[in-house]
Amino acid sequence: MKYLHSMVRVRDLDASLRFYCEGLGLKQVRRLDVPEGKYTLVYLAAPENPEAEVELTHNWDSEEDYGSARNFGHLAFRVKDIYATCEHLQSMGYIINRPPRDGHMAFVRSPDLISIELLQDGHMPPREPWVSMRNTGVW
Numbered sequence: 001m002k003y004l005h006s007m008v009r010v011r012d013l014d015a016s017l018r019f020y021c022e023g024l025g026l027k028q029v030r031r032l033d034v035p036e037g038k039y040t041l042v043y044l045a046a047p048e049n050p051e052a053e054v055e056l057t058h059n060w061d062s063e064e065d066y067g068s069a070r071n072f073g074h075l076a077f078r079v080k081d082i083y084a085t086c087e088h089l090q091s092m093g094y095i096i097n098r099p100p101r102d103g104h105m106a107f108v109r110s111p112d113l114i115s116i117e118l119l120q121d122g123h124m125p126p127r128e129p130w131v132s133m134r135n136t137g138v139w
Contacts, residue, residue, distance in 0.1 A: 074115035107139035
């Protein structure tokens with residue numbers, strides 16, 4: 001058996017691609033536009049781990065309420081520098097819901113409210129301003 005991908009429904013494909021590609025650094029592996037079904041599938045992967053993909057499914061003109069996405073759980077990514085990753089995401093306007101106070105773990109939510117866990121590769125000592133930051137919202 002081989003793990004292939006996780007699928008996430010997205011409301012705004014451009015906003016989601018900005019978050020996952022520009023924010024997290026994932027790369028688009030392939031894209032399938034299906035006009036007769038009125039949907040687009042975009043497969044993304046981390047350059048260091050291309051065999052594990054995230055499938056973004058965008059249903060065109062859908063008014064479906066995806067809710068708060070709490071039923072999904074989260075996606076987890078190992079990062080080289082958790083502080084730099086969180087600073088980059090903040091500079092793009094994303095809220096770090098659970099700051100990396102311990103230098104090891106943080107949570108942020110995608111535009112579609114999917115919780116993203118960021119885990120530091122190795123160890124980084126706790127650092128301000130992160131140590132003093134409180135949690136914001138839910139993740």
